[in-house]
Amino acid sequence: MIKENKNLGILKFARIISYIFDGSVLVLPLFLAICFYGKQNPAIIFPSFLVAIVFIAIIPYIAVLLLYKTRKISDLQIPKRKERLFPLLIINTCIVIGFFILIYMQPEKLLLSVYAIYLLGLPVISLITLFWKISFHATYITLFSIVYLIVFGKWAILTIPLIPLVGWSRIKLKRHTLAQVLGGIAVIGTISLAVFYLTSYLTTDYWAVDELSWLLKSSSGYMNLVLPGFGLSLVFILAYIFLQTYLRDKKKRISGLE
Helix, strand or coil, rough: CCHHHHHHHHHHHHHHHHHHHHHHHHHHHHHHHHCCCCCCCCCHHHHHHHHHHHHHHHHHHHHHHHHHHHHCCCCCCCCCCHHHHHHHHHHHHHHHHHHHHHHHHCHHHHHHHHHHHHHHHHHHHHHEEECCCCHHHHHHHHHHHHHHHHHHHHHHHHCCCCHHHHHHHHHHCCCCCCCHHHHHHHHHHHHHHHHHHHHHHHHHHHHHHHHHHHHHHHHHHHHHHHHHHHHHHHHHHHHHHHHHHHHHHHHHHHHHCC
């Protein structure tokens, strides 16, 4: 009985984590930090902030809520891969419309950069979802952590432990596998860092670049030997996990049809 109560408590905690760090919840603190932290005239930025929130969060959430109320989807977090396709079409359309409005409004560079990550990342994740149930929770919390590092600097490293915590909650609730969580982190992490690099945010003091540069220079001799092998092994490991998960899911689908 004690063990059963403990398991129920762990599952309840995992469920709370999943709801707190859902993508629709994280949008608000994400864009509040981008638009208003350290800004002297928030009134000028507010219209752009409002457009971003409306098209990334409010309209998509209302659409998902209506789909849930009309029983087109079985859960607000849309755990079933087949049920995700129509909501994703709506969300992608909203984000494209919002992007053109923002371009016309000429918002701050950081706001447009983060919005561009949504614009690039969501279609990629949507395409992957057609074949594989990648974790949206993992993508959103990873983006949240990276953006906070950009905005608040090295102290935002405290947000990094949230990534494995959210990943654990999705695995514990049996909504995703480890491979699906890692896939979400890898996809959005790659897109986010690429966008921030192209927009010059990774060459500023936000990421404590001086400290990182010193560390890299001090260890460059060792890294030249280690990194190529480590990188190749990591690629093969991720490819193996992806292949095994795909084959297992395919086998389940075939056995379900028989």
